[in-house]
Amino acid sequence: xxxxxxxxxxxxxxxxxxxxxxxxxxxxxxxxxxxxxxxxxxxxxxxxxxxxxxxxxxxxxxxxxxxxxxxxxxxxxxxxxxxxxxxxxxxxxxxxxxxxxxxxxxxxxxxxxxxxxxxxxxxxxxxxxxxxxxxxxxxxxxxxxxxxxxxxxxxxxxxxxxxxxxxxxxxxxxxxxxxxxxxxxxxxxxxxxxxxxxxxxxxxxxxxxxxxxxxxxxxxxxxxxxxxxxxxxxxxxxxxxxxxxxxxxxxxxxxxxxxxxxxxxxxxxxxxxxxxxxxxxxxxxxxxxxxxxxxxxxxxxxxxxxxxxxxxxxxxxxxxxxxxxxxxxxxxxxxxxxxxxxxxxxxxxxxxxxxxxxxxxxxxxxxxxxxxxxxxxxxxxxxxxxxxxxxxxxxxxxxxxxxxxxxxxxxxxxxxxxxxxxxxxxxxxxxxxxxxxxxxxxxxxxxxxxxxxxxxxxxxxxxxxxxxxxxxxxxxxxxxxxxxxxxxxxxxxxxxxxxxxxxxxxxxxxxxxxxxxxxxxxxxxxxxxxxxxxxxxxxxxxxxxxxxxxxxxxxxxxxxxxxxxxxxxxxxxxxxxxxxxxxxxxxxxxxxxxxxxxxxxxxxxxxxxxxxxxxxxxxxxxxxxxxxxxxxxxxxxxxxxxxxxxxxxxxxxxxxxxxxxxxxxxxxxxxxxxxxxxxxxxxxxxxxxxxxxxxxxxxxxxxxxxxxxxxxxx
DNA sequence: ATAGGGTTAG
Numbered sequence: 001x002x003x004x005x006x007x008x009x010x011x012x013x014x015x016x017x018x019x020x021x022x023x024x025x026x027x028x029x030x031x032x033x034x035x036x037x038x039x040x041x042x043x044x045x046x047x048x049x050x051x052x053x054x055x056x057x058x059x060x061x062x063x064x065x066x067x068x069x070x071x072x073x074x075x076x077x078x079x080x081x082x083x084x085x086x087x088x089x090x091x092x093x094x095x096x097x098x099x100x101x102x103x104x105x106x107x108x109x110x111x112x113x114x115x116x117x118x119x120x121x122x123x124x125x126x127x128x129x130x131x132x133x134x135x136x137x138x139x140x141x142x143x144x145x146x147x148x149x150x151x152x153x154x155x156x157x158x159x160x161x162x163x164x165x166x167x168x169x170x171x172x173x174x175x176x177x178x179x180x181x182x183x184x185x186x187x188x189x190x191x192x193x194x195x196x197x198x199x200x201x202x203x204x205x206x207x208x209x210x211x212x213x214x215x216x217x218x219x220x221x222x223x224x225x226x227x228x229x230x231x232x233x234x235x236x237x238x239x240x241x242x243x244x245x246x247x248x249x250x251x252x253x254x255x256x257x258x259x260x261x262x263x264x265x266x267x268x269x270x271x272x273x274x275x276x277x278x279x280x281x282x283x284x285x286x287x288x289x290x291x292x293x294x295x296x297x298x299x300x301x302x303x304x305x306x307x308x309x310x311x312x313x314x315x316x317x318x319x320x321x322x323x324x325x326x327x328x329x330x331x332x333x334x335x336x337x338x339x340x341x342x343x344x345x346x347x348x349x350x351x352x353x354x355x356x357x358x359x360x361x362x363x364x365x366x367x368x369x370x371x372x373x374x375x376x377x378x379x380x381x382x383x384x385x386x387x388x389x390x391x392x393x394x395x396x397x398x399x400x401x402x403x404x405x406x407x408x409x410x411x412x413x414x415x416x417x418x419x420x421x422x423x424x425x426x427x428x429x430x431x432x433x434x435x436x437x438x439x440x441x442x443x444x445x446x447x448x449x450x451x452x453x454x455x456x457x458x459x460x461x462x463x464x465x466x467x468x469x470x471x472x473x474x475x476x477x478x479x480x481x482x483x484x485x486x487x488x489x490x491x492x493x494x495x496x497x498x499x500x501x502x503x504x505x506x507x508x509x510x511x512x513x514x515x516x517x518x519x520x521x522x523x524x525x526x527x528x529x530x531x532x533x534x535x536x537x538x539x540x541x542x543x544x545x546x547x548x549x550x551x552x553x554x555x556x557x558x559x560x561x562x563x564x565x566x567x568x569x570x571x572x573x574x575x576x577x578x579x580x581x582x583x584x585x586x587x588x589x590x591x592x593x594x595x596x597x598x599x600x601x602x603x604x605x606x607x608x609x610x611x612x613x614x615x616x617x618x619x620x621x622x623x624x625x626x627x628x629x630x631x632x633x634x635x636x637x638x639x640x641x642x643x644x645x646x647x648x649x650x651x652x653x654x655x656x657x658x659x660x661x662x663x664x665x666x667x668x669x670x671x672x673x674x675x676x677x678x679x680x681x682x683x684x685x686x687x688x689x690x691x692x693x694x695x696x697x698x699x700x701x702x703x704x705x706x707x708x709x710x711x712x713x714x
Numbered sequence: 715a716t717a718g719g720g721t722t723a724g
Binding site: 122123125126156159160162163164186188189190191192193195196222223224225226227228230231234257258259260261262263265266292294295297298301329332333336339340362363364367368371375397398399400402403406435 | 715716717718719720721722723724
């Protein structure tokens with residue numbers, strides 16, 4: 001990484017370093033979701049002193065294709081003889097027997113006529129529906145629009161008109177109009193389509209009122225009535241009301257069918273009642289209802305929402321066993337749930353299967369894939385999906401753009417993020433929001449690009465967004481890395497001016513900045529830390545005062561601090577505090593903190609022993625903490641040697657691979673040079689990445705020579 | 715497109 005590190009003062013040797021899932025990072029809003037892991041791989045710098053650490057069957061089986069002229073107002077007023085569709089009989093002549101064309105319904109001619117005649121009628125009805133949506137909700141205005149239908153209205157016309165309406169004010173008036181003028185044979189259908197209008201507007205109140213009205217009028221509700229109201233309740237995020245309606249069905253003589261089950265499976269799932277959803281599925285299965293792909297998709301989603309991701313895959317397998325062919329919706333749902341499950345590899349194999357089965361990805365497919373890859377930080381895969389979407393002209397929305405930009409921030413794709421941000425701005429539909437700016441500022445901050453971060457901040461302000469805690473945390477990290485301590489302080493004051501309360505992560509970032517700041521500037525930052533979090537301020541103060549305090553106080557205060565902060569930041573705080581100790585040459589204090597970290601189980605499994613190998617695991621430690629742990633381990637090994645303990649054939653240190661986009665040199669690299677410096681006989685294992693190994697013999701002789709050296713010094 | 719089920723998330 002190109003960070004500007006803390007100035008290389010002669011007394012402090014500085015090392016670029018990042019640490020892993022223990023680190024405090026500039027926050028991203030993504031991390032607020034429950035699906036996000038608590039911690040992410042992140043970069044950090046530590047300055048450390050090294051030497052210390054269906055089209056329904058054509059219902060026109062009718063051979064009669066005689067139809068009226070298109071029912072638009074214009075044609076009503078125009079001279080029929082001038083009608084462009086003069087091949088069809090006009091309305092006036094339709095009363096004469098000659099007006100009927102009799103055609104074999106199976107002939108291509110019939111289907112052509114059907115389509116044409118249907119199309120023209122249908123589209124006029126749709127236009128009338130639109131006019132009804134925009135007219136005043138008065139009987140007069142509604143009647144004026146409906147006049148254009150003429151007098152030969154059939155029941156189906158009424159159904160089509162209402163089915164296309166979306167205005168909950170005019171729809172009941174339209175319904176009444178038809179009820180008064182038509183002899184309805186299936187009045188329930190008219191009610192059902194009116195209920196759909198209310199559902200479109202998410203107006204459950206009106207839908208329920210309409211239900212009462214129909215019952216009062218003696219119209220018997222059917223399964224469609226119930227599925228419409230139930231799905232309306234579901235759309236209104238009132239799944240419990242959906243359940244109430246489902247339970248009312250028997251009361252009205254309705255037996256639930258497969259669609260009702262399907263809707264209810266979804267409604268129960270959304271109500272959080274997974275058990276009921278699954279028991280309905282069982283019932284549907286034992287009652288041999290045909291369970292279709294859509295219902296399986298719903299089931300997969302329910303399992304996914306309850307976190308049972310293997311359940312999702314089981315349903316998918318069961319579906320195939322039952323002979324239901326997966327469709328695109330199923331695949332998209334599976335991809336989505338595998339993304340939520342953080343199983344990008346499974347998303348990948350499902351996508352492959354989908355392609356092999358001849359399906360073409362649609363926007364939803366790409367969105368699910370992109371999310372699955374981006375959330376799991378499969379950088380290359382996510383970028384490939386992005387490129388493919390771009391090639392196909394599929395535009396991302398803000399959420400998707402933000403998802404991929406957040407990934408770029410996590411894996412250090414600075415240039416890619418810049419390009420994607422430009423793409424985003426060039427779209428007409430998508431404007432960057434505070435999340436977008438936050439991710440970008442984080443990216444520039446992590447890669448040490450101060451001027452870019454500041455430019456993006458200004459762009460954000462121009463777009464009318466106030467800096468939030470996420471942005472300010474990133475900026476503090478940015479200035480900290482660049483060793484611009486005064487700008488860190490200025491940014492901190494800005495946070496207070498904006499009335500934002502510093503959170504654990506923000507304070508952790510400040511603490512992390514301290515680990516990168518030269519000694520003589522630390523005072524400026526301790527002031528900020530004291531204002532931000534008094535407990536942390538006190539611990540830092542004790543630490544800085546070195547030995548001048550009673551034993552035990554420091555550890556107790558530190559323990560209290562760890563108790564007061566979120567479990568997700570404890571390790572990061574502990575790492576930073578140890579780094580600070582190491583920087584200030586307070587090795588004993590560092591050991592105390594490491595010990596406290598072990599006691600409180602902030603750190604686990606640092607040392608391990610098997611009959612054949614003793615190991616030190618420093619993967620999740622900061623450099624300072626890792627070097628402290630090494631120091632402790634060596635002392636433990638010396639003691640074991642003195643006590644005549646049997647050594648295993650191998651001794652090893654696991655640093656992890658230590659590669660990170662924002663970092664030039666990882667923990668492994670720094671550790672390697674430190675091991676050389678102290679002549680430790682550990683060597684990088686060619687077969688095992690991130691491991692430094694030595695033999696019993698080499699370890700023992702090195703420990704011996706170290707002891708004799710110490711004796712000499714003494 | 716022709717009375718009922720889902721699709722968009724951070």
